[in-house]
Amino acid sequence: MKHKMIKFIPLMLAALMFVGCSTTEQKAEDSPAPVSETPDKMDHSMQGEDAATSGAEAARGWTGHPLDDPAKLTSTRMIHFDFDRSEIRPEYQAIVVAHGEYLARHSSQTVTIEGHCDERGTREYNIALGERRANAVKRLLMAQGATPGQITTVSYGEEQPLERASNEVAWAQNRRAVFEY
């Protein structure tokens, strides 16, 4: 996310509107948010008691980027794999599907999928295995309607472990695919 905040400003504003917390003169034309959430629907706004109440509720809601909403599956950006395997495990299917649905709804949103491996096995084979993992994620994203142009893949093999220890726990952590928005 770090270098891409600028791109997200329209999205973030759209998100604020979605929560219904504030009025704004920003147009939603760049926003991929649904039509029903256009600003004109919200111009009862900040005047009067109701509007004030509405604002208080919004403060408890998620006001960050929707992808970061901890209540949503898309806030999970990492999934894990079995040794020398690239199938997406059942417990991670819903997470990848949620990312795919988000990308399908937001066609200007792009993502890089990083594939990683544990330290066992050879380095270049692991580069290939990491790519296979990233591609498995990419295929499931596309099955939800995301387009190839939205998705970049890169494999780091075993070169960038999360955990440096040489044990099953660390290896399980390191066999991963990461969504980088």
Next chain:
Amino acid sequence: MIKKLLLLVVLLGSQITHGAPLTIEITESEIGALPIAVVPFGWQGTGQGPSEDIAAIIDADLKRSGRFKTMPSKDMIAFPHTGANVDFRDWRVLGMESLVVGQVKPNGVGGYIVRFQLFDVFKGEQLTGYSIPTTARDLRATAHHISDLIYEKLTGQRGAFATRVAYITSVVQTKGKRKIALQVADADGYHPQTIVTSTEPLMSPAWSPDGLKLAYVSFEKGRPSIFIQEVYTGKRQRVASFKGINGAPAWSPDGRKLALTLSKDGNPDIFILDLARRTLQPLTRHYAIDTEPSWSPDGKHIVWTSDRGGRPQIYRIPSGGGKAERITFEGKYNARASYSPDGKLITMVTQIGGEFRISVLDLASSQLQVLSDGSLDESPSFAPNGSMVIYATKVKGQAELAAVSVDGHVKQRLALQVGDVREPAWAPYSQ
């Protein structure tokens, strides 16, 4: 088809360091090795004498090879510097079969002349002897050269002491960031020189057959590209930067082609890049993983890793294309094969139970021998004379290098004092 070659110059910088950040420890020694005494060399000049102990370097080289059992100088009863002063009875009593004596003298212009003689103790005969002019800077190289001459005279096989090794280091910097470096050092770990540094992964260094260039993979733009760099000038070219994987570069024996792994067409396959013509030929076409190519010394075949049979195994194919044949059948994981200099053996990584170890496969007999005893051993590379294999291992969480004689009898560790060291590539003889 190939992207425009990008000519870049990498500054060698001031990272050239001296001393030995790689410390060598012999962990197992061969019984029945040839007993040899290397007597401390004499100094024929005034003042302090040279900064390097020539005899100690020769002694360490010979011991490291596993073919020799050297005598500690504290056990010697005489310290001759020339053949005229040798009493062979002294050395027969001590059970020595061979004896090396020598001396160093100034050449009058700031350098030295190193003189040595090798004797057969039983016959009382000189086997070889030379006077070698050198400089203060090249004293270690001269000592390695003498080791090569002694080794060849006594074993009949060319020595590989005056050769070099490339490897990747990874050192934690401030804030947990790692500095990755590609280094080149003498085969005994001395004189390490950094030729590339990056905060992103560097991988798969491969020497050109003339020993003048290294091909390697760099993730410096957040994705992998293959570079070829001149080791002495630091000049480099980017030769592959396709979509997806650009990995596992391997030079053809004539130095004109590079076998490499590209996934630009959807999944990893082996391609042959003609470096002069800049043309690219696919060699494998399979939906499985195909990677880690290596040429036979005669250039006729390529071995590589494929999981087309379900698990990674080694396959062989004519380098001009043809029918692929599987050549490993023992074990469920065999990967990253490379040929011995005589083409008779391949060394690779073999999974034994849950452990990944270095093995050698005899291509004629299909005999597999496991050489290493670690659990995460990888990246084996033959010495240019085929006598040893250097590889990467992990000891107590630290990544370090190890070397093993090709019969598995002698093992040694080469540890970096700080940080991890991995992916050793033993340089060919310089031409």
